[in-house]
Each structure stands twice: as structure tokens, then as C-alpha cells.
Amino acid sequence: MPKLTEARRELRRDQIVQAARRCFVRTGMERTSVADITAESGLSAGSIYAHFTGKADIVRAVVQDSLDRRAELVAAFAASPHPPNPAQVILQLAAAADPDDARIALQALGEATTDPAIRDIVGTTIDRMHALFRASCEAWLVKSEGHAADAAAARATRLAGHLVAVFQSLLIQNAFPDGPGAVDATAVADLVAAQT
Amino acid sequence: MPKLTEARRELRRDQIVQAARRCFVRTGMERTSVADITAESGLSAGSIYAHFTGKADIVRAVVQDSLDRRAELVAAFAASPHPPNPAQVILQLAAAADPDDARIALQALGEATTDPAIRDIVGTTIDRMHALFRASCEAWLVKSEGHAADAAAARATRLAGHLVAVFQSLLIQNAFPDGPGAVDATAVADLVAAQT
DNA sequence: GTCTATACTACGATAGAC
DNA sequence: GTCTATCGTAGTATAGAC
Numbered sequence: 181m182p183k184l185t186e187a188r189r190e191l192r193r194d195q196i197v198q199a200a201r202r203c204f205v206r207t208g209m210e211r212t213s214v215a216d217i218t219a220e221s222g223l224s225a226g227s228i229y230a231h232f233t234g235k236a237d238i239v240r241a242v243v244q245d246s247l248d249r250r251a252e253l254v255a256a257f258a259a260s261p262h263p264p265n266p267a268q269v270i271l272q273l274a275a276a277a278d279p280d281d282a283r284i285a286l287q288a289l290g291e292a293t294t295d296p297a298i299r300d301i302v303g304t305t306i307d308r309m310h311a312l313f314r315a316s317c318e319a320w321l322v323k324s325e326g327h328a329a330d331a332a333a334a335r336a337t338r339l340a341g342h343l344v345a346v347f348q349s350l351l352i353q354n355a356f357p358d359g360p361g362a363v364d365a366t367a368v369a370d371l372v373a374a375q376t
Numbered sequence: 377m378p379k380l381t382e383a384r385r386e387l388r389r390d391q392i393v394q395a396a397r398r399c400f401v402r403t404g405m406e407r408t409s410v411a412d413i414t415a416e417s418g419l420s421a422g423s424i425y426a427h428f429t430g431k432a433d434i435v436r437a438v439v440q441d442s443l444d445r446r447a448e449l450v451a452a453f454a455a456s457p458h459p460p461n462p463a464q465v466i467l468q469l470a471a472a473a474d475p476d477d478a479r480i481a482l483q484a485l486g487e488a489t490t491d492p493a494i495r496d497i498v499g500t501t502i503d504r505m506h507a508l509f510r511a512s513c514e515a516w517l518v519k520s521e522g523h524a525a526d527a528a529a530a531r532a533t534r535l536a537g538h539l540v541a542v543f544q545s546l547l548i549q550n551a552f553p554d555g556p557g558a559v560d561a562t563a564v565a566d567l568v569a570a571q572t
Numbered sequence: 573g574t575c576t577a578t579a580c581t582a583c584g585a586t587a588g589a590c
Numbered sequence: 591g592t593c594t595a596t597c598g599t600a601g602t603a604t605a606g607a608c
Binding site for chain 3: 409422425430
Binding site: 388419420421422423426427 | 591592593594
């Protein structure tokens with residue numbers, strides 16, 4: 181029965197990841213030392229290196245975790261029995277804003293610029309989000325708007341592109357709450373709704 | 377006549393900034409050492425510290441330079457005797473894509489998350505871009521569409537918000553040429569044009 | 573598995589000659 | 591102003607006891 185020990189192992193990893201996440205939000209990925217992470221997690225260097233191969237490994241885990249969290253939010257839209265229309269999706273995304281997640285995501289985008297491993301995670305996550313938006317829009321077009329399946333698929337793909345773009349802009353805006361709020365979610369929602 | 381020497385001084389600074397820029401694009405802001413910058417610039421450590429107070433100072437200068445370059449591009453639109461309509465602005469922005477500038481900008485956004493000095497530069501630049509977009513749209517509404525001045529001002533502000541958002545999405549897309557192209561500039565242009 | 577202590581490296585910044 | 595050489599420090603990762 182290695183299940184129990186493996187579950188505990190995963191729990192420890194998560195403990196480290198969450199501590200690292202807090203450090204990254206406060207100090208930035210590159211400028212937090214593993215000493216910072218040990219202090220924040222309450223563990224020691226030896227313990228951490230027993231669960232991760234090195235700092236880069238921790239960074240990857242934190243980025244993956246944060247982006248997964250965001251994607252699951254979108255996945256919930258698509259799985260809903262009453263799929264929201266694109267305008268509602270935008271408003272819900274804006275409402276579900278978590279500044280910490282947004283900051284991690286922005287740092288990840290910056291890192292993706294030079295680090296292939298991070299770029300990979302970011303790239304596949306964007307792909308996944310696009311697919312999820314597509315699924316959500318398609319379900320809405322078919323179920324609520326009565327579109328034919330093939331016509332809905334084509335429209336959904338285009339709509340998903342817009343939603344990814346809006347999502348990215350909201351990301352920047354959410355990361356800086358006191359900053360210039362260029363994106364008016366309601367206005368964008370109206371814009372997208374008008375195209376329906 | 378300190379003019380000449382001051383010009384030469386500015387030239388040296390620019391030489392260092394451009395070398396640093398190349399390093400940042402290749403290796404990332406945090407991971408390039410000042411040794412890398414000296415090697416790339418052909419200068420020495422001593423010389424560099426005669427022109428900048430430290431690495432953070434160089435980073436600030438590079439970010440400021442890159443963002444200024446982008447803003448000037450937008451300023452040209454507003455100053456044009458025949459101001460482009462919003463859809464054209466989007467298409468021109470997409471056409472003028474420089475991957476290196478986009479990567480620097482993304483790294484800057486990531487840094488802005490934790491570094492107040494960079495956040496300041498990024499914030500004021502976004503404000504400036506918003507104002508420039510506003511001016512460009514207002515000029516277009518008045519000159520080409522015959523709107524009244526006060527009505528144009530209100531509409532221009534909203535349009536500028538959309539343009540900033542699209543600009544930010546294009547930034548992410550431009551930084552990863554082989555990545556998932558979520559934003560279809562033509563489609564977005566159509567969308568904005570439809571709202572006219 | 574977890575701790576403390578430490579080895580080794582790389583970096584930012586300065587000193588001093590020219 | 592620019593160079594070379596170097597100082598001090600901070601950081602990653604490991605060793606070895608428990």
C-alpha cells in the first residue's frame with residue numbers, strides 16, 4: 181500500500197509549492213532564494229531538495245499549479261448544463277479575478293520569454309484555454325441559440341480567440357489593482373454580445 | 377561647451393542599453409549578469425559603472441527605452457494628418473510587431489509585479505498609450521466621421537480602452553511567434569469596426 | 573525524511589593603475 | 591573615462607548526523 185505514503189508525499193510537495201507561490205508574489209520568481217522558500221514553508225533546505233530537484237523544478241511546479249487553477253475555472257463554464265454566453269464568460273472572468281494568480285501568470289509570461297520549459301507550460305495552457313473557451317461557446321451556440329452543429333463550431337473557434345485575448349488583457353489589469361484600468365469588462369462584453 | 381561631451385555621454389549610455397537589451401532578449405533580465413553586458417557591449421565593468429549606478433539602473437533604462445519606442449509608434453498615428461480608424465490602428469499594430477520589443481515588454485510586466493520602479497514605468501506608459509489612442513480616435517471621429525467634439529471625446533475614451541486591451545494581447549502573441557495565435561487581428565478589427 | 577552546517581560558485585560592485 | 595584585478599556576499603546544492 182504505497183498509496184498513503186504517496187499521498188503524503190504529494191501533500192508535502194503542495195506545502196512547498198504554496199509557500200513558494202507566496203514568496204514569488206512578494207519578491208518575484210528570480211529574486212526569491214530557496215532560503216526564502218524554506219523559511220516560508222517552515223521546512224529546511226534538505227527537506228525541500230528531497231522533493232524537488234532544484235529551484236527550477238519548484239518554479240515549474242508553481243507555474244503549472246497556478247495556470248491549472250485558472251484553466252479549471254474556464255473548464256467549469258464549459259461543463260455547465262447551462263453554458264454562459266460569451267459576454268457572461270467575460271464578466272465572470274473579471275469577477276473571479278485573483279491578483280496573486282494574475283501576478284504569477286505575468287511573471288510566468290516573462291520567464292517564458294527565455295526559458296523553454298516555462299514557455300512549454302504557458303503555450304500548452306493557452307492552447308487548453310482556447311479549446312475550453314471553444315467548447316463553452318459551442319455548447320452555448322447549440323443549446324441556447326439553436327445553431328446547427330457545424331456552423332456553431334466555426335463561430336465558436338472565432339469567439340474563443342476573442343475570449344483568450346480578453347482574458348490576457350484582464351490578466352494584466354488584475355495584476356495591478358491600483359493601475360490604469362484600461363479594460364472595461366462590461367463594454368467588452370457588450371461589444372462581443374453585439375456580434376452575436 | 378559641455379554639449380558635445382554630453383552627447384557623447386548619451387551615446388555611450390545608449391551603446392550599453394542596446395547591448396543590455398540584446399542580452400535580456402537572449403537570457404532574460406534577471407539572469408543576465410553585468411559581466412554578460414560588458415562582454416556584449418565590448419566595454420568593461422569599470423566603464424559601465426561610470427555611466428550607470430548599478431544593474432537595476434540599466435534595467436530601468438532598457439525598459440524605458442523599449443516602451444518609449446512602442447509609444448512613439450502610436451504617437452505617429454495620432455499626429456497623422458489623416459488619422460487611421462481603430463480597425464486600421466489594430467492592423468498597423470499587428471504589422472509593426474517586433475518580437476524583441478515584445479519580449480522586453482513582457483519581461484517588464486513580470487518585473488513590474490514586484491519592482492515598484494518598473495511598475496511605475498509600465499504604469500505611466502500604459503496611461504500614455506491610452507491617451508495617445510484616445511487622441512488618435514478622437515481625431516479620426518472628428519475629421520473623418522464628422523462627429524461633434526464632445527460626443528467624439530466620450531466615444532474615443534471607450535475605443536481607446538479596447539485598443540489598449542488588443543495591444544496587450546498582441547504583445548503576448550508577438551513575443552511567441554511559434555506559439556498559439558489566439559488573436560486574429562483582422563477579426564478583431566472587424567469587430568471594432570462593426571461597433572462604429 | 574528531515575535537520576544543520578558547509579562547500580562551491582557566481583554575481584555585483586569597487587579600487588587603483590593608466 | 592576606461593581598463594584589470596579583486597573583494598565581499600549571496601545563492602544553490604550537498605554532506606552527514608539523527
